[in-house]
Amino acid sequence: MKALVSVKRVVDYNVRIQVKSDGSGVVTDGVKFSVNPFDEIAMEEAVRLKEKGKVTEIIAVTIGGAKCEETLRTALAFGADRAVHVKEESEVQPLTAAQALAAVFKKEEAQLFLLGKQAIDDDANQTGQMVAALLDLPQATFASKVELEAGKATVTREVDAGLETLEIDLPAVITADLRLNEPRYLKLPDIMKAKKKPIAAFSLTDLGVTPGAGLKASKTAAPPKRSKGVVVKTVDELIAALKGKGLI
Amino acid sequence: MSKILIIGQQAEGKLSSSIAKVVSAAKLVGGDIEVAIFAKDGSGAAAEAAKLEGVTKVLQIDRAENDHGLAAIVAPQVVELAKKGYTHVFAPGTTFGKDLLPRVAAKLGAQQVSDVMAVLGPTSFDRPIYAGNAIVTVEAPAAPAVVATIRLASFQAVGSGGSAPVEKISVDVALPTHTRFVKLEAQKSERPELQSASRVVSGGRALGSSENFKVIYALADKLKAGVGASRAAVDSGYVPNDMQVGQTGKIIAPELYFAIGISGAIQHLAGIKDARTIVAINKDAEAPIFEVADFGLVGDLFTVVPELTSKL
Ligand SMILES: Cc1cc2nc3c(=O)[nH]c(=O)nc-3n(C[C@H](O)[C@H](O)[C@H](O)COP(=O)(O)OP(=O)(O)OC[C@H]3O[C@@H](n4cnc5c(N)ncnc54)[C@H](O)[C@@H]3O)c2cc1C
Numbered sequence: 001m002k003a004l005v006s007v008k009r010v011v012d013y014n015v016r017i018q019v020k021s022d023g024s025g026v027v028t029d030g031v032k033f034s035v036n037p038f039d040e041i042a043m044e045e046a047v048r049l050k051e052k053g054k055v056t057e058i059i060a061v062t063i064g065g066a067k068c069e070e071t072l073r074t075a076l077a078f079g080a081d082r083a084v085h086v087k088e089e090s091e092v093q094p095l096t097a098a099q100a101l102a103a104v105f106k107k108e109e110a111q112l113f114l115l116g117k118q119a120i121d122d123d124a125n126q127t128g129q130m131v132a133a134l135l136d137l138p139q140a141t142f143a144s145k146v147e148l149e150a151g152k153a154t155v156t157r158e159v160d161a162g163l164e165t166l167e168i169d170l171p172a173v174i175t176a177d178l179r180l181n182e183p184r185y186l187k188l189p190d191i192m193k194a195k196k197k198p199i200a201a202f203s204l205t206d207l208g209v210t211p212g213a214g215l216k217a218s219k220t221a222a223p224p225k226r227s228k229g230v231v232v233k234t235v236d237e238l239i240a241a242l243k244g245k246g247l248i
Numbered sequence: 249m250s251k252i253l254i255i256g257q258q259a260e261g262k263l264s265s266s267i268a269k270v271v272s273a274a275k276l277v278g279g280d281i282e283v284a285i286f287a288k289d290g291s292g293a294a295a296e297a298a299k300l301e302g303v304t305k306v307l308q309i310d311r312a313e314n315d316h317g318l319a320a321i322v323a324p325q326v327v328e329l330a331k332k333g334y335t336h337v338f339a340p341g342t343t344f345g346k347d348l349l350p351r352v353a354a355k356l357g358a359q360q361v362s363d364v365m366a367v368l369g370p371t372s373f374d375r376p377i378y379a380g381n382a383i384v385t386v387e388a389p390a391a392p393a394v395v396a397t398i399r400l401a402s403f404q405a406v407g408s409g410g411s412a413p414v415e416k417i418s419v420d421v422a423l424p425t426h427t428r429f430v431k432l433e434a435q436k437s438e439r440p441e442l443q444s445a446s447r448v449v450s451g452g453r454a455l456g457s458s459e460n461f462k463v464i465y466a467l468a469d470k471l472k473a474g475v476g477a478s479r480a481a482v483d484s485g486y487v488p489n490d491m492q493v494g495q496t497g498k499i500i501a502p503e504l505y506f507a508i509g510i511s512g513a514i515q516h517l518a519g520i521k522d523a524r525t526i527v528a529i530n531k532d533a534e535a536p537i538f539e540v541a542d543f544g545l546v547g548d549l550f551t552v553v554p555e556l557t558s559k560l
């Protein structure tokens with residue numbers, strides 16, 4: 001069974017984001033980029049499923065500019081067999097991304113699509129669900145456990161109320177939550193091997209995708225700053241301070 | 249004029265408390281506000297929705313398949329309904345809404361606005377990006393419809409003095425059988441619900457075990473507070489996943505928040521930006537949580553917290 005895994009290049013989760021003073025966006029020059037953490041988890045899950053003999057081939061896919069090749073090389077070092085680079089230099093919104101990813105999934109005749117539950121730059125949390133809708137496939141979002149059997153998957157999902165278990169028929173779309181697994185550390189030999197693995201390139205047009213009218217960002221602002229408060233020395237002082245503000 | 253369709257999340261016949269907040273956001277858009285309840289038997293939830301101030305009509309769509317609110321099953325019905333002249337489709341920013349609404353948006357061919365935190369006009373909204381470290385103002389195309397999830401911590405619930413009519417309707421679409429509900433393991437708790445509690449006490453990795461979390465529960469019980477946790481505490485198995493506060497957990501806006509033995513990583517702070525007052529208890533005076541705390545106390549939580557609990 002073929003598994004497709006999407007990986008997005010995003011600003012590293014440790015970077016303290018700065019908003020540009022003219023409100024046109026956030027500072028990305030000279031900032032560290034990494035693979036979206038949820039996508040690393042999706043990738044790790046695919047590799048584990050392959051190690052268990054449930055998946056036979058893993059294809060990593062990204063949409064973005066030339067620099068995303070790095071992202072694909074990381075996915076290949078994790079254990080993807082080959083990669084697909086959908087080349088697009090301008091920003092791609094979730095519906096457009098989903099249309100492109102759905103086209104790749106169809107073309108590859110894959111059985112399983114693993115994505116991250118959200119990209120930590122746009123925090124949209126949409127793409128996986130949109131891919132599933134466009135392909136009329138079942139979806140299991142926010143997965144914390146995946147078990148594959150013949151023709152179906154049993155997935156535990158992290159929902160507001162607790163843990164929900166669904167059974168879905170394959171082919172299917174699954175989006176990874178944080179506790180699905182802990183991604184492995186990449187070893188040098190794997191990073192070297194990844195350099196030789198093939199990457200196929202397409203444009204959105206090759207995939208038959210024309211971006212529609214998307215959301216237009218008019219202004220980006222920093223959130224209101226919380227001011228540093230006071231440090232109290234004792235529990236009694238804390239209680240007095242909270243009483244003083246009528247909080248207890 | 250706008251005609252807004254709100255997906256009325258329900259469970260076991262009860263309306264989710266999130267809907268009163270979604271209605272509040274819809275009122276800022278203005279126009280007709282209709283709440284659709286997809287359930288096996290939605291009478292109870294529909295009656296609750298009808299009372300929400302600002303709602304003009306409640307649609308009750310009863311169907312056995314709707315019992316567990318599965319996205320793949322509810323989405324085709326929402327899509328069919330949404331085509332009937334609605335200008336907006338709103339859902340709460342709960343796991344239910346986040347799972348369902350993009351599926352609807354894709355079928356309608358609309359780009360979704362996730363986590364609306366301010367309504368500036370019928371098609372203009374503020375939403376957080378980068379874990380809330382930047383706020384972007386977006387203009388959504390009016391056609392085919394504005395599809396958005398609402399960030400609950402940003403809106404006050406509307407009151408329940410209304411009396412809108414409830415209409416039972418059927419939405420005729422074939423439903424897939426490829427997705428089946430197996431079970432829900434829900435934590436039953438007597439404590440206030442995390443997302444609506446006015447006070448929340450959270451514990452972090454420093455607690456060290458689920459046994460030690462009792463110092464957090466004791467303080468919470470004294471304060472009649474809900475209980476939350478950092479990701480590290482959840483990952484370590486001290487508490488269940490539904491207690492996680494943060495970028496990928498619950499976003500909350502209590503009057504009073506206690507962060508105990510929590511360092512204050514940006515992903516955790518993303519969940520408490522709207523808390524009115526933050527109290528931090530941490531033994532490391534340099535912990536980043538102190539940069540956002542209104543009141544900080546440097547000390548060992550295992551002595552400070554029991555003392556606080558006993559003196560309250
Ligand atoms: C994509 C992504 C999403 C994430 N989403 C979330 C999220 O939603 N929510 C979340 O919380 N995290 C999230 N994280 C994780 C986050 O980055 C931090 O790792 C996590 O919040 C740390 O939890 P902590 O503060 O409990 O642990 P630590 O950072 O280990 O902090 C423990 C603190 O306890 C203090 N301490 C230790 N002993 C004592 C004592 N006896 N008394 C008092 N203080 C003591 C220490 O000084 C320290 O400050 C996410 C990470 C990623 C990459």
Ligand SMILES: Nc1ncnc2c1ncn2[C@@H]1O[C@H](COP(=O)(O)O)[C@@H](O)[C@H]1O
Pocket residue numbers: 006007008009036038039061062063064092094097114115116117118119120122123124125126127128
């Ligand atoms: N440009 C992209 N390239 C590769 N994967 C993407 C891209 N955009 C979104 N995705 C995938 O979709 C998931 C959810 O993204 P989002 O809906 O933007 O939060 C991500 O975790 C990725 O797996």
